[in-house]
Amino acid sequence: MADSTISLNGWNKLAGSNPAIHFIDITLRGCAQVMFQNNPLTGLFFFAAIFTGAYSEGIPAVAWGCLLGTVVSTLTAYISKLDTGSLSAGLYGYNGCLVGVALPTFLENTPFMWASIVLGSIVAVIATISLTDFLKNWKVAALTAPFVLVTWTILLASYSFFGIKGVSLPAPALPDQYVAPIAGIPYSDLLPDIFRGVSEVFLLSSITVGVLFVIGLAVSSLWAAVFAVLGSLLAFGVASFLKADFGSVHTGLYSFSAVLTAIALGSTFNKPSFKVLVYTIVGVIFTVFVQGALDVVLTPFGIPTLTMPFVLASWLFLVPNQDIMPEHRQ
Amino acid sequence: MADSTISLNGWNKLAGSNPAIHFIDITLRGCAQVMFQNNPLTGLFFFAAIFTGAYSEGIPAVAWGCLLGTVVSTLTAYISKLDTGSLSAGLYGYNGCLVGVALPTFLENTPFMWASIVLGSIVAVIATISLTDFLKNWKVAALTAPFVLVTWTILLASYSFFGIKGVSLPAPALPDQYVAPIAGIPYSDLLPDIFRGVSEVFLLSSITVGVLFVIGLAVSSLWAAVFAVLGSLLAFGVASFLKADFGSVHTGLYSFSAVLTAIALGSTFNKPSFKVLVYTIVGVIFTVFVQGALDVVLTPFGIPTLTMPFVLASWLFLVPNQDIMPEHRQ
Amino acid sequence: MADSTISLNGWNKLAGSNPAIHFIDITLRGCAQVMFQNNPLTGLFFFAAIFTGAYSEGIPAVAWGCLLGTVVSTLTAYISKLDTGSLSAGLYGYNGCLVGVALPTFLENTPFMWASIVLGSIVAVIATISLTDFLKNWKVAALTAPFVLVTWTILLASYSFFGIKGVSLPAPALPDQYVAPIAGIPYSDLLPDIFRGVSEVFLLSSITVGVLFVIGLAVSSLWAAVFAVLGSLLAFGVASFLKADFGSVHTGLYSFSAVLTAIALGSTFNKPSFKVLVYTIVGVIFTVFVQGALDVVLTPFGIPTLTMPFVLASWLFLVPNQDIMPEHRQ
Numbered sequence: 001m002a003d004s005t006i007s008l009n010g011w012n013k014l015a016g017s018n019p020a021i022h023f024i025d026i027t028l029r030g031c032a033q034v035m036f037q038n039n040p041l042t043g044l045f046f047f048a049a050i051f052t053g054a055y056s057e058g059i060p061a062v063a064w065g066c067l068l069g070t071v072v073s074t075l076t077a078y079i080s081k082l083d084t085g086s087l088s089a090g091l092y093g094y095n096g097c098l099v100g101v102a103l104p105t106f107l108e109n110t111p112f113m114w115a116s117i118v119l120g121s122i123v124a125v126i127a128t129i130s131l132t133d134f135l136k137n138w139k140v141a142a143l144t145a146p147f148v149l150v151t152w153t154i155l156l157a158s159y160s161f162f163g164i165k166g167v168s169l170p171a172p173a174l175p176d177q178y179v180a181p182i183a184g185i186p187y188s189d190l191l192p193d194i195f196r197g198v199s200e201v202f203l204l205s206s207i208t209v210g211v212l213f214v215i216g217l218a219v220s221s222l223w224a225a226v227f228a229v230l231g232s233l234l235a236f237g238v239a240s241f242l243k244a245d246f247g248s249v250h251t252g253l254y255s256f257s258a259v260l261t262a263i264a265l266g267s268t269f270n271k272p273s274f275k276v277l278v279y280t281i282v283g284v285i286f287t288v289f290v291q292g293a294l295d296v297v298l299t300p301f302g303i304p305t306l307t308m309p310f311v312l313a314s315w316l317f318l319v320p321n322q323d324i325m326p327e328h329r330q
Numbered sequence: 331m332a333d334s335t336i337s338l339n340g341w342n343k344l345a346g347s348n349p350a351i352h353f354i355d356i357t358l359r360g361c362a363q364v365m366f367q368n369n370p371l372t373g374l375f376f377f378a379a380i381f382t383g384a385y386s387e388g389i390p391a392v393a394w395g396c397l398l399g400t401v402v403s404t405l406t407a408y409i410s411k412l413d414t415g416s417l418s419a420g421l422y423g424y425n426g427c428l429v430g431v432a433l434p435t436f437l438e439n440t441p442f443m444w445a446s447i448v449l450g451s452i453v454a455v456i457a458t459i460s461l462t463d464f465l466k467n468w469k470v471a472a473l474t475a476p477f478v479l480v481t482w483t484i485l486l487a488s489y490s491f492f493g494i495k496g497v498s499l500p501a502p503a504l505p506d507q508y509v510a511p512i513a514g515i516p517y518s519d520l521l522p523d524i525f526r527g528v529s530e531v532f533l534l535s536s537i538t539v540g541v542l543f544v545i546g547l548a549v550s551s552l553w554a555a556v557f558a559v560l561g562s563l564l565a566f567g568v569a570s571f572l573k574a575d576f577g578s579v580h581t582g583l584y585s586f587s588a589v590l591t592a593i594a595l596g597s598t599f600n601k602p603s604f605k606v607l608v609y610t611i612v613g614v615i616f617t618v619f620v621q622g623a624l625d626v627v628l629t630p631f632g633i634p635t636l637t638m639p640f641v642l643a644s645w646l647f648l649v650p651n652q653d654i655m656p657e658h659r660q
Numbered sequence: 661m662a663d664s665t666i667s668l669n670g671w672n673k674l675a676g677s678n679p680a681i682h683f684i685d686i687t688l689r690g691c692a693q694v695m696f697q698n699n700p701l702t703g704l705f706f707f708a709a710i711f712t713g714a715y716s717e718g719i720p721a722v723a724w725g726c727l728l729g730t731v732v733s734t735l736t737a738y739i740s741k742l743d744t745g746s747l748s749a750g751l752y753g754y755n756g757c758l759v760g761v762a763l764p765t766f767l768e769n770t771p772f773m774w775a776s777i778v779l780g781s782i783v784a785v786i787a788t789i790s791l792t793d794f795l796k797n798w799k800v801a802a803l804t805a806p807f808v809l810v811t812w813t814i815l816l817a818s819y820s821f822f823g824i825k826g827v828s829l830p831a832p833a834l835p836d837q838y839v840a841p842i843a844g845i846p847y848s849d850l851l852p853d854i855f856r857g858v859s860e861v862f863l864l865s866s867i868t869v870g871v872l873f874v875i876g877l878a879v880s881s882l883w884a885a886v887f888a889v890l891g892s893l894l895a896f897g898v899a900s901f902l903k904a905d906f907g908s909v910h911t912g913l914y915s916f917s918a919v920l921t922a923i924a925l926g927s928t929f930n931k932p933s934f935k936v937l938v939y940t941i942v943g944v945i946f947t948v949f950v951q952g953a954l955d956v957v958l959t960p961f962g963i964p965t966l967t968m969p970f971v972l973a974s975w976l977f978l979v980p981n982q983d984i985m986p987e988h989r990q
Contacts, residue, residue, distance in 0.1 A: 080654055112572065123616050129650035133468060138793060157622030162510035162573035172504040174832040174960060180822035242772070243822035286783050292817030300504060300630045300960045320789035324740055410984055442902070453946050459980035463798060487952035492840035492903035502834040630834060630960045 006219050008041060015040075022088075023074070030070045030093015034144070035201065035213070035228070035260070036268040037220040038089045045216030050101070050202055053209035061104035062203070065117050069100020072121035082129070095128055095147040096121035098202070102151045102306060105203050107158060108165045116164060120150045139328055140318045143264070144307045155303045172302035180243050190236070197232035197255025201307070205251045223267040231255070231262025231284050238288040254291055257310035261287040264314045269321070269328045276325065279317065287313040336371060336549050345370075353404070360400045360423015364474070365531065365543070365558070365590070366598040367550040368419045375546030380431070380532055383539035391434035392533070395447050399430020402451035412459070425458055425477040426451035428532070432481045432636060435533050437488060438495045446494060450480045469658055470648045473594070474637045485633045502632035510573050520566070527562035527585025531637070535581045553597040561585070561592025561614050568618040584621055587640035591617045594644045599651070599658045606655065609647065617643040666701060666879050675700075683734070690730045690753015694804070695861065695873070695888070695920070696928040697880040698749045705876030710761070710862055713869035721764035722863070725777050729760020732781035742789070755788055755807040756781030758862070762811045762966060765863050767818060768825045776824060780810045799988055800978045803924070804967045815963045832962035840903050850896070857892035857915025861967070865911045883927040891915070891922025891944050898948045914951055917970035921947040924974045929981070929988045936985065939977065947973040 015025035028043030035046075047067070054063035073096025077087050086092060099120040107113045127146035135142060158164040159172075195210030202209070218225040235258030239249045248254060266272060266280040290309040298305055321328050345355035358373030361380075365372075377397070384393035403426025407417050416422060429450040437443045457476035465472060488494040489502075525540030532539070548555040565588030569579045578584060596602060596610040620639040628635055651658050675685035688703030691710075695702075707727070714723035733756025737747050746752060759780040767773045787806035795802060818824040819832075855870030862869070878885040895918030899909045908914060926932060926940040950969040958965055981988050 082653060119612075119615065119619075122612060123646075126612075126650055126654075127646055129653050130646050133649050133653070137467065137797065153616075153619050153623045156624075156626045157572075157619045158507075159505045159626045160508055160574055160622035161569075162508055164572060165507065172506070174504070174834070175819045175962060176832070177818075177825065178820050178822055242817075242824060244820055282779075282782060282786075285779065286813075289779075289813050289817045292820035293813045294816075296816045296819045297961060301627060302505060316783075316787055316790050319793050320786055323742060323789045323793070324786075412983060449942075449945065449949075452942060453976075456942075456980055456984075457976055459983045460976050463979050463983070467797065483946075483949050483953045486954075486956045487902075487949045488837075489835045489956045490838055490904055490952035491899075492838055494902060495837065502836070504834070631957060632835060 005222055006041060008039070011040060023078070026078075026088055026090050027070050027074050027093060029088075029090025030074050031066070031090070031097050032216070032220065033090040033094035034097055035217060035224065036263055037217060037224065039220035042216045042220040043090070045212055045219065046202075049199075049209045049212035049216065050204070052212065053199065053202070053204040053206045056206065056208075057204065059104065061109050061113075062101055065100035065104040065114075066097055066202070067100065068114070069096040069098070069117055069121045069124075070094075072096055072118050073099075073125050076122050076125045080125070082125075092125050092128055095124040095142075095144060095150070098144060098147040098307075099124050099151055101202050102147070103154060106155055106166055106169050106304070108167045110164075112161075112163045116154050120154055124150045138319050139321070140315055141269075143311045143314055144260070145311045148306045148308045148311060151306060152303055156301065159302065166302070169302050170299070170304070172300055175296045175299045178245055180246075190233075193236055193250055193252065194229060194232045194255070196250070197236060197252035198228050198259050200252035200256035201259055210252075217263075221267060223272055224263050227262040227266035227280070228259050231259045231266070231280075234258065234262070234281065234284045235288050238285050239292075242288070242292070244292065254288055257291055257305075257307055257313070258284045258287045260307060260310040261313050261317075264310070265317055269318055270325055279324065283313055283317040286316075335552060338369070338371060341370060353408070356408075356418055356420050357400050357404050357423060359418075359420025360404050361396070361420070361427050362546070362550065363420040363424035364427055365547055365554065366593055367547060367554065369550035372546040372550040373420070375542055375549065376532075379529075379539045379542035379546065380534070382542065383529065383532070383534040383536045386536065386538075387534065389434065391439050391443075392431055395430035395434040395444075396427055396532070397430065398444070399426040399428070399447055399451045399454075400424075402426055402448055403429075403455050406452050406455045410455070412455075422455050422458055425454040425472075425474060425480070428474060428477040428637075429454050429481055431532050432477070433484065436485055436496055436499050436634070438497045440494075442491075442493045446484050450484055454480045468649050469651070470645055471599075473641045473644055474590070475641045478636045478638045478641060481636060482633055486631065489632065496632070499632050500629070500634070502630050505626045505629045508575055510576075520563075523566055523580055523582065524559060524562040524585070526580070527566060527582035528558055528589050530582035530586035531589055540582075547593075551597060553602055554593050557592040557596035557610070558589050561589045561596070561610075564588065564592070564611065564614050565618050568615050569622075572618070572622070574622065584618055587621055587635075587637055587643070588614045588617045590637060590640040591643050591647075594640070595647055599648055600655055609654065613643055613647040616646075665882060668699070668701060671700060683738070686738075686748055686750050687730050687734050687753060689748075689750025690734050691726070691750070691757050692876070692880065693750040693754035694757055695877060695884065696923055697877060697884065699880035702876045702880040703750070705872055705879065706862075709859075709869045709872035709876065710864070712872065713859065713862070713864040713866045716866065716868075717864065719764065721769050721773075722761055725760035725764040725774075726757055726862070727760065728774070729756040729758070729777050729781045729784075730754075732756055732778050733759075733785050736782045736785045740785070742785075752785050752788055755784040755802075755804060755810070758804060758807040758967075759784050759811055761862050762807070763814060766815055766826055766829050766964070768827045770824075772821075772823045776814050780814055784810045798979050799981070800975055801929075803971045803974055804920070805971045808966045808968045808971060811966060812963055816961065819962065826962070829962050830959070830964070832960050835956045835959045838905055840906075850893075853896055853910055853912065854889060854892045854915070856910075857896060857912035858888050858919050860912035860916035861919055870912075877923075881927060883932055884923050887922040887926035887940070888919050891919045891926070891940075894918065894922070894941065894944045895948050898945050899952075902948070902952070904952065914948055917951055917965070917967055917973070918944045918947045920967060920970040921973050921977075924970070925977055929978055930985055939984065943973055943977040946976075 015022045028040035031046045032042035051063040070093045074093045077092035124146045131142035158166045192207045195207045199210035232255040235255040239254035265283045270276045294305040345352045358370035361376045362372035381393040404423045407422035454476045461472035488496045522537045525537045529540035562585040565585040569584035595613045600606045624635040675682045688700035691706045692702035711723040734753045737752035784806045791802035818826045852867045855867045859870035892915040895915040899914035925943045930936045954965040
């Protein structure tokens with residue numbers, strides 16, 4: 001907890017003595033780990049943000065799916081008696097948390113969808129162990145790859161199964177050169193767009209949600225909050241400069257992966273310094289290119305990129321740490 | 331041979347003293363290794379099944395291709411003086427065996443096709459060594475990935491070359507949401523469908539072939555036979571429940587990868603136990619989702635999944651063995 | 661320099677004492693490393709060839725992009741104080757060199773394109789370290805994979821960004837069975853086609869350029885020059901035999917990856933011998949299949965294969981070196 005900006009001694013003592021409170025604690029940490037924070041208070045802010053955002057957008061299933069996914073993943077790891085250090089830090093929960101957000105966002109709200117969240121959250125734990133084992137030689141974390149791979153599998157499978165139907169998946173198509181509207185980029189407030197970018201990490205597009213996420217980050221790590229906002233700002237700037245579809249820029253679709261890259265490279269795995277800052281800036285700029293590229297790659301398959309641009313760019317920029325920078329902090 | 335349910339002492343002695351019999355022995359074992367059995371009698375049953383199935387379906391080239399592929403792969407490993415343990419166990423033969431089944435199934439029967447089997451069976455050996463080396467850090471086997479990668483390459487290349495032409499490849503298309511027929515799922519016998527699922531491991535859809543495969547498994551390992559049948563049954567149930575295209579379910583196309591996952595997770599790499607059974611069930615269910623997903627991914631490229639759903643799901647579920655279960659048996 | 665067929669003692673002494681000459685030296689070696697040569701004279705021949713070819717084809721941006729990419733990559737590695745052995749050998753320069761050739765070939769000549777070369781050449785260095793670290797367990801080099809991955813990302817992203825526009829990218833489409841013209845293969849000179857194949861390593865299709873490349877190889881290593889020519893010849897033969905699109909065969913599009921596979925397997929990583937020769941022949945033949953396959957895979961995405969067929973085939977054939985052949989030379 002050394003990283004926390006607010007003392008949680010009382011809660012930690014309680015969680016240490018009461019199994020029910022302990023389970024709530026690691027469920028909250030699971031949600032917080034989506035943005036790399038090992039902090040139950042951050043998780044509480046995140047859940048509050050997600051429930052606020054989901055209900056105000058009229059998609060409560062997203063909030064309940066998020067809770068269900070985090071609980072099922074945490075429970076799976078708990079029952080399987082997995083490595084207690086990682087378990088207590090919430091590292092088996094965050095992928096299930098995101099599976100639970102993504103499936104209700106894209107699929108029809110049926111019992112099949114809820115069963116898919118349960119299956120997906122169980123498999124997300126197995127995929128987390130698998131990828132962690134696979135990557136440990138290079139001292140690189142699985143990041144949100146287990147979430148992306150499991151969710152992609154289920155969303156792709158939804159095309160094959162009449163029981164699971166996509167409702168807001170993009171129709172499969174061949175890619176086309178994007179042509180900007182003649183009128184040029186419309187006016188928009190910069191600040192709301194930046195917070196929408198942070199909000200899109202959980203597939204929501206809301207200023208309030210984004211602000212709550214940043215506060216949640218700040219109670220755990222000020223640097224994480226700073227890098228999240230700067231990452232969103234930089235991605236907004238790069239995507240606008242490259243003349244990406246303004247609707248997507250505005251909604252935050254070019255920013256959410258960049259937010260995660262910025263926190264990961266800038267504050268989680270490296271200690272902030274000038275060298276790290278330069279490296280993070282290059283990483284964030286490249287994340288915007290990866291986002292644009294992966295959007296094109298997935299067009300024929302009718303599925304969204306989710307946070308894969310962040311995962312790919314961050315793996316690329318994290319593996320060389322011993323050569324370019326001192327060893328990772330974690 | 332500890333695993334065999336029937337004594338083969340006489341044959342083994344013969345194979346040990348006569349080089350020609352030894353070569354026949356490892357060719358038979360190569361065929362048996364498609365379903366993880368190191369047993370020449372199993373291989374004999376499998377070849378019998380394939381010749382029966384291929385001739386009764388009017389595609390004798392499939393049977394002769396299978397024999398050719400197994401022999402070429404085994405010969406390549408023999409001449410290259412590869413690791414004798416793996417060689418004698420047939421581990422360099424099974425991928426060539428499947429290359430020889432797949433190419434005549436999808437390509438026009440021309441001299442080019444036969445040359446492709448020879449090339450593919452040679453490269454399958456190289457790919458087996460390559461993948462085995464790549465995966466040994468994680469104590470995971472190459473499974474049938476060499477077969478899939480080599481065959482995909484040749485099938486994809488067939489679109490570029492007028493000399494090699496696909497005859498029963500699906501036309502490249504954009505994926506579409508599957509819509510079930512209004513009349514609902516038609517009547518069908520459960521038992522035949524389960525054996526057709528086992529039969530599809532070798533791309534054949536025949537009850538007799540499936541039964542011969544199960545007998546072939548049983549002479550080597552009763553558990554393998556049990557898991558094959560249960561895997562096929564479970565996959566049938568899951569795919570029907572999810573309302574997959576009934577034609578595909580009926581033909582066994584949702585079952586063959588699941589059959590292999592069930593044998594691999596349930597009996598080959600882990601020792602049967604309650605924990606392993608639960609894990610295998612989750613693995614088989616997820617294999618059905620991977621099958622549905624990969625069908626969609628490959629739609630624009632006009633090639634079949636082959637056994638890749640089994641490979642991907644099994645890698646995912648085999649890597650974490652030290653964390654979740656005792657170390658693999660092999 | 662033991663490998664060089666011409667003495668460079670004077671130059672090497674100069675480069676050792678003067679930092680500016682040293683930088684020129686490693687920039688030249690960076691260009692030479694595209695075909696695995698650690699030799700500044702080879703690099704000079706290569707640059708001469710590229711400038712000749714680019715100007716004669718009316719695309720000077722390709723030549724200047726090539727120079728810019730090599731310099732930016734080398735400078736990035738220089739400033740980051742990377743491993744001096746690899747740096748001095750030009751191993752951080754060749755991927756940026758190719759990024760600088762590829763982007764002006766396929767994208768509109770705008771300031772965005774030049775900025776993309778700079779970004780791409782910086783990220784190519786990071787990708788080189790990343791992939792080298794990833795692959796070192798298997799004693800396999802990154803080859804030109806960093807170039808391909810970075811360039812694919814930027815080319816794919818060009819469909820999403822109005823600021824970066826493809827001008828000679830193939831339109832995304834569904835693959836189709838290639839049907840050869842009825843008239844049969846037209847007459848053509850074999851020798852020019854072979855040199856055009858070598859020339860296409862740098863995306864140029866010119867006999868003069870190809871000849872200059874072969875001379876550049878010969879001043880460093882006669883074997884490399886021999887394998888380049890034989891690789892191009894063999895690929896020409898295989899692609900013609902398989903009845904590939906004759907326009908592509910003629911332009912050298914089936915040969916350039918095969919040229920690199922031939923040099924890599926035949927002379928760079930293995931010591932020439934009869935066994936190595938046979939292995940290289942199989943590798944080159946398979947590279948032609950991978951080329952045909954990858955052309956099909958990339959059709960829906962509207963991007964070229966670049967040298968990926970070489971990378972994939974060579975990785976496949978280089979990993980098993982301890983099993984099939986003595987350990988790699990490098």
